[in-house]
Amino acid sequence: MNKDSWEKSADRFFGRTALPEYGPFSINEEQHKLFGDISNQKVLDIGCGSGHSLQYMGNRGAEELWGLDLSTKQIETANKVLSNQQVKVTLFESPMEKNPGLPSNYFDIVYSIYALGWTVDLQLTLINIHNYLKPGxxxxxxxEHPIHDRVSYKESSFIFNKSYNIEGPEYNKAWHNEVIIHHRKLSTYINTLIECGFTIEKVIDEVIFSDNNISENPSKWYSTQKAQLLPATFIIKAYKKA
Known part of the structure; x- marks a missing residue:
């Protein structure tokens, strides 16, 4: 169901929410440099979409660009976007819960920009990612911050419309109930990372306002008014133990 919806909607997300951006009302990689020096690094993008985050990595000196995505159309687009890169590009059409042939203990950096939450099995996906990474x-x-879609705008007020505490698969209103996404608490992401062997360095849910994301419509999915109350995006930086 989710794959079918992505095939229909891929064009709408061309180049959206890609590095150096991390997500709505969030920090920017150009300013905060969470990745550090990317030169000569082998990188893997989980949910690579149209390939623009990999393009960013390639333009900053990454040695190899690898990616996977569930959508056929996204992989086709990413191959076109990355066709001018002067380094090795390897893309797989695959769900993130499966290993489509990626090497173990190989990558210096694995990342996922606004895609990891699509997984239907968080633990299995994180085990895969842990396996792909080199020690260290x-x-x-x-x-998207898991509290964000618990709150909606109605009759001039923001109200809680769902329980934050109840986890599990549910239809997503932003996609007009055409996809199913698992709601997970922020603590679930953190604890599952730890259980899978990661060391967490930083958790970021800082809200950043700029001229580019000012919204006059409070009923928009990502609105300025809502961001003044709660974060839209969270970021986690972690390491595989050396």
Whole structure:
């Protein structure tokens, strides 16, 4: 169901929410440099979409660019976007819960920009990522903050419309109930990372306002008014133990 929806909607997300951006109302990699020096690094993008985050990595000196995505159309687009890169590019059409042929203990950096939350099995996906990384390798991901869709705008007020505490798969209103996404608490992401062997360095849910994201419509999915109350995005920076 989710794959079918992505095939229909891929064009709408061309180049959106890609590095150096981490997500709505969030920090920017150009300013905060969570990745550090990317030169000569082998990098893997989980949920690579249209390839723009990999393009960012390649333009900053990454040695190899690898990615996987569930959508056929996204992989086709990413191959076009990355066709001018002067380094090795390897893309797989695959769900993140499966290893489509990626090497173990190979990557210096694995990352996922607004994609990891699509997984139907968080633990299995994180075990895969842990396996892909070299000892001491870096893992960074961003995703919609799990409190964000618990709150909606109605009759001039923001109200809680769902329980934050109840986890599990549910239809997503932002996609007009055409996809199913698992709601997980922030603590679930943190604890599952730890259980899978990661060391967490930083958790970021800082809200950043700029001229580019000012919204006059409080009922928008990502609105300025809502961001003044709660974060839209969270980021976690972690390492595989050396």
């Amino acid at each position: 390798g870096l893992f960074i991901f961003s995703w």
